[in-house]
Each structure stands twice: as structure tokens, then as C-alpha cells.
Amino acid sequence: MAIHNKSHNNSGLMAMNRMNKDNMKHKSSVDFVIPDYTxxxxxxxxxxxILSMLPDxxxxxxxxxPPYNLDLASWDTYENYMDWAKMWLNEAYRVLSPKGNMIIFGGTQFQDVRSGDLIEIIHYCRHYTKWRLVNTIIWYYKNGMSAHRYFANRHEEIIWLTKTDKYYFDLDSVRVPYSPKELELALKDKRLVPENVKKGKNPTNVWEIGRLNGNSxxxxxxxxxxxxxxxxxxxxALSYPDSIVLDFFSGSGTTGRVCIEEKRNCILCDKDPESQQYFKKHIANMQNTNLAQPFSFKNNLENFFEDITKKQCEKSAIIYPERLML
Ligand SMILES: C[S@@+](CC[C@H](N)C(=O)[O-])C[C@H]1O[C@@H](n2cnc3c(N)ncnc32)[C@H](O)[C@@H]1O
Structure with a gap:
């Protein structure tokens, strides 16, 4: 698993800018079709x-x-958290496409071998698998619990893993706009490419996004x-229209709702049947916004894959220009 300090290495970025200028396709580029429904x-x-039912x-x-076995009531579910996590990490590697991405939320909450955390997961991936770590994202929030015996926690981590260096990444879709003053300064900065500056800033790997309050x-x-x-x-950033997204600890189905809104197909899995009710509420909430998109709710994986293949064949004549990843 390769990790290096990318803040000191600009050659990749310069090569990408050159390719873009010469209208060349990057090895990670993908042609896609905007679907009528997902x-x-x-x-x-x-x-x-569920993982065992998915093709390579x-x-x-x-x-x-994922759950990290921190809830006292479920501690005895797994004797050793990592023994269990290794099974889904290996299966996730098998089912992910070569240009695919994997995101894992977590933190540094390790208590003993029955609980797990992202450090344990990173250690396993780094020493025993072919997973590559692209970024560790710090999710910073201002709202959280107070503390008296330690500094109150205000961040969680997210890791981004890939199988190869051809992973899909659409930075343009998540760029953050500059303020008028920042834009003026950035356009004068000789180290920056003006066409990229006009598209907005890279959001970096520290994201300030509030946690959901009780009354959200x-x-x-x-x-x-x-x-x-x-x-x-x-x-x-990490998937494209009509691609297939999998969340196998889907909880309320937040991933599913966003996939529908963003025109991605989605497989959700949660062992708790209550998740159906949560997801219904997500869909009802979505229908009250202008982000709602048409979707078809399937009841078995065979139908799910068959329908995607069918509609992709029908649409294959219209290929939209790929998203360029700078
Ligand atoms: C941290 S929550 C996910 C919350 C979700 N991100 C959301 O926005 O609602 C983890 C979920 O994993 C589910 N889970 C735990 N063990 C599981 C297993 N072995 N297979 C499938 N789901 C599981 C739990 O029921 C729980 O809903």
C-alpha cells in the first residue's frame, strides 16, 4: 500500500495539467451515460x-x-473485531472494480480486541492486503459532547482506499468556490492554473461539516x-452517473438517498429490519425537495443487475464526454 506526502510532490499534478491541455484521456477516465432512472x-x-453474492x-x-462494537450491549457479538473486519475487507476488495473506490468512516476509539477502529483497519490493509490508501479525510465538526478529563472530540476520520492507481476521481464536481477576494488573489498566483482556479478550490482533506443535531x-x-x-x-467525487454504489452497513440508508438524487444505482444492506422504515422516511423527505430523481426499488440482486445491464445496452449509443479528473 503506497502512501507518500503528496504536499511535497507536484509532478503528478503537472502531468495531469499537461494531459488536459493536450486533450488526452487519463487512465482513470470513464465514459458514462446519464440514466433516465436508477x-x-x-x-x-x-x-x-450479501458480499458473497456479488460478482468480482x-x-x-x-x-x-461500520459498527465498531463500542456499544456495550453488542460487545459480545464479535470476540475479536478485526477477525470479523478482515472478512468484509477481503470481500470488498474482491467485488470492487479496478477503477473503484472504497470509503470507510471511523475514528480512533479502540478499547480492546472486541472493539475495533480505523487504525486497526489501516494496519491490516497496509501490512496484509493490496489495498492502497489514497487519503485520510478529517471530518471536523463544531457541535459535539463536552468533556472534563480530556479535550472534547471534534473530528472523525474517513479513509479512502483503492485497488489500483487508476481509481476514478472527479475533483471538479466537488470544488469549493473562491470568494471574490480569494479568486482575485488566486488568479494572480503564478503557481496556479487559471482554468482550474476559475472552477473553484480543492476542498482539501479537512472537511468542516456539522453533525446532525437531535432536531435536524x-x-x-x-x-x-x-x-x-x-x-x-x-x-x-468517487462515482459517476449510473455507476453502482454499495453500502453494506447502510443504517438509515443515507447513502441510498444521495445515490438516487445523484443518479447512481445503489445496493444497501443492513441486518436490522428497522432500516426499511428509516429508508422510507429518507425517501419521503427527498420527495419534498427539488433533488428527487426517478428510481426503481428492486427486491432481489438478480433483477437489480439485469435491469442495469439492459438499460445501459439501450443507452450505449449516447456516450457523454468523460469527466476530466484534474
Ligand atoms: C454506524 S451505522 C450506519 C449509519 C449510516 N451511515 C446512516 O447514515 O444511517 C452501522 C449499521 O451497521 C449495521 N450492521 C451491524 N452489523 C452488521 C452486519 N453484520 N451486517 C449488516 N449490517 C450490520 C447496524 O445495524 C447499523 O445500522
Whole structure:
């Protein structure tokens, strides 16, 4: 697994800028078609069972927010957290496509071998697998619990893993606009490419996004529901329209809602049947906004994949220009 300090290495960026200027395709580029509707499925099964049913290389983005066995009531579920996590990490590697991406939410909450955390996951991926770590994203929030015996926690981490260096990344879709003053200064900065500056800033790997408060309108009742904004940034940057996104610890189905809104197909899996009710609320909330998009809710994986293949064949004549990844 290769990790280097990218803040001191600009050759990759310069090569990308040259390729873009010469209108050349990067090895990570993807041609895609905007679908008329997307497919969505929510399966109430164990994640390992669902993973075992998925073909090799079939998923474009895996986005998960796993349980870390921190809840006292479920501690005895796994004797050793990493023994269990290794199984889904290996299966996720198998089902992810070569240009695909995997996102794992977490933190540094390790207590003993029955609990797990992102450091344990990174250690395993780095020393025992072929997963590559592209970024560690710090999710910084201002709202959180207070503390008296330590500094109150105000961040969680997110890791971005890939199988190859051909991973899909659409930076343009998540650029942050400059303020008029910043833009004026940036356009004068000789180190920056003006065409890129005009598109907005790289959001960096520190994201300030508020956690959901108890009274947030987004809430659907799940105790660890993630904000739409953070999931949207990940889905826009790391997948493309009509691609297939998998969340095998889907909870309320936040990933599913964003996938529908962003025209991605989505496989959700959560062993808790209550997740169906949460997801219904997400869909009802979505229907009250102008982000709602048409979708088809499937009840088995065979239908899900068959329908995607069918509609992609029908549309294959219209290929939209690829998204350029700078
Ligand atoms: C942290 S929550 C995910 C919350 C989600 N990101 C959201 O925005 O609502 C983790 C979920 O994993 C589910 N889960 C735990 N173990 C599982 C397993 N073995 N297979 C499938 N789902 C599981 C739990 O029921 C829980 O809803």
C-alpha cells in the first residue's frame, strides 16, 4: 500500500495539467451515460452473506460506516473485531472494480480486541492486503459532547482506499468556490492554473461539516445517521452517473438517498429490519425537495443487475464526454 506526502510532490499534478491541455484521456477516465432512472435495493441480511453474492469487480464505489462494537450491549457479538473486519475487507476488495473506490468512516476509539477502529483497519490493509490508501479525510465538526478529563472530540476520520492507481476521481464536481477576494488573489498566483482556479478550490482533506443535531430536519431516527452533505461529496467525487454504489452497513440508508438524487444505482444492506422504515422516511423527505430523481426499488440482486445491464445496452449509443479528473 503506497502512501507518500503528496504536499511535497507536484509532478503528478503537472502531468495531469499537461494531459488536459493536450486533450488526452487519463487512465482513470470513464465514459458514462446519464440514466433516465436508477435502481436501488435494500437487503436485510448479514453483510458477509450479501458480499458473497456479488460478482468480482462489479461495484464502482463501496461506502461504509461500520459498527465498531463500542456499544456495550453488542460487545459480545464479535470476540475479536478485526477477525470479523478482515472478512468484509477481503470481500470488498474482491467485488470492487479496478477503477473503484472504497470509503470507510471511523475514528480512533479502540478499547480492546472486541472493539475495533480505523487504525486497526489501516494496519491490516497496509501490512496484509493490496489495498492502497489514497487519503485520510478529517471530518471536523463544531457541535459535539463536552468533556472534563480530556479535550472534547471534534473530528472523525474517513479513509479512502483503492485497488489500483487508476481509481476514478472527479475533483471538479466537488470544488469549493473562491470568494471574490480569494479568486482575485488566486488568479494572480503564478503557481496556479487559471482554468482550474476559475472552477473553484480543492476542498482539501479537512472537511468542516456539522453533525446532525437531535432536531435536524434530515433526521429519520437512526442513532448514527450521517449528514447528507458529507455523503454527497464522497459520492460525487468517487462515482459517476449510473455507476453502482454499495453500502453494506447502510443504517438509515443515507447513502441510498444521495445515490438516487445523484443518479447512481445503489445496493444497501443492513441486518436490522428497522432500516426499511428509516429508508422510507429518507425517501419521503427527498420527495419534498427539488433533488428527487426517478428510481426503481428492486427486491432481489438478480433483477437489480439485469435491469442495469439492459438499460445501459439501450443507452450505449449516447456516450457523454468523460469527466476530466484534474
Ligand atoms: C454506524 S451505522 C450506519 C449509519 C449510516 N451511515 C446512516 O447514515 O444511517 C452501522 C449499521 O451497521 C449495521 N450492521 C451491524 N452489523 C452488521 C452486519 N453484520 N451486517 C449488516 N449490517 C450490520 C447496524 O445495524 C447499523 O445500522
Amino acid at each position: 435502481n436501488c435495493i435494500l437487503l436485510n441480511r448479514d453483510c458477509l452473506e 469487480d462489479s461495484i464502482n464505489l463501496i461506502l461504509i460506516d 430536519l434530515e433526521r429519520v431516527g437512526h442513532p448514527t445517521q450521517k449528514p447528507l452533505e458529507i455523503i454527497r461529496r464522497l459520492i460525487r
